[in-house]
Amino acid sequence: MSARIERTVTSGVFALDGGRWDVDNNVWVVGDDDECLVVDAPHDARAIADLVAGRRVTAIACTHAHNDHVDAALELAALVDAPVLLHPADRVLWDRTHPDRPPHGELSDGQTLTVAGVPVTVLHTPGHSPGSCCLSVPALGAVFTGDTxxxxxxxxxxxSYSDFDTIVDSITRRLLTLPADTTVYTGHGETTTIGAEAPHRAEWTA
Structure with missing residues (x-):
């Protein structure tokens, strides 16, 4: 069966700079009946493992290292026997949640992760955090944007560790240049498209 995209939603707490907020996080799985790639691992490793449903997991790719995207990553890695990958610029945030255990590998700009015969390209898109990354999957008309x-x-x-001008530059250069019909699979909330968001670019810096 050809590659497809699946979702589950997990709930928990985002904590940073002394604040705590209840959040619902999207977890995306890209793959076929045999293998898959997990995008982010928030809150509930068992729920994500249930979505994987016994398939081989090629990697757990973290779009960034705020706790609400990685707090279940290592538990999930043990459950599904897969490596956790993170851009090294976000280690400062990862270490707040997992101070004694590093991720298993790194994400880097331009890197290709292949799952179910489909290339997944890593786009480094700093701004929300230093190591924020998006995952572009042209074959599926998709980009996974985390919180970018x-x-x-x-x-x-x-x-902390975020910058508005940087995120706007990342979106402008790395995301709005994708085809307008690309579906944007976000870290929270509903999906959108590049074409739906591009017309509002000028408003972000007004």
Whole structure:
């Protein structure tokens, strides 16, 4: 069977800079009946493992290392026997959640992860965090944006290790240049498309 995209939603707490917020996180799985790639591992490793449903997991790719995207990563890795991958610029955030255990490998700009015969290209898109990455899957008309781009605009930049001008530059150069019909699979909330978000670019810096 050809590659497809599946989702589950997990709930928990995002904690940073002394604040705590209840959040619902999207978890995306890309693959076929035999193998898959997991995008982010928030809150509930068992729920994500249930979505994987016994398939071989090629990797757990973390779009960034805020706790609500990685707090279940190592538990999930043990459950499904897969490596956790993270851009090294986000180790400062990862270490707040997992101070004694590093991720298993790194994500880097331009890197290709292949799952179910489909290339997945890593795009380094700093701004929400230093090591934020998006995962572009042209064969499926998809990009997984974590907290970099949502339906309605850029992700938050009001906390430590984030920068508004940087996230706008990342979105402009790396995401809005994708085909307009590319579906944007976000870290929270509903999907959107590049074409739906691009017309609002000027409003972000107004």
């Amino acid at each position: 781009l949502f339906a309605g605009g850029p992700g938050a930049t009001g906390r």
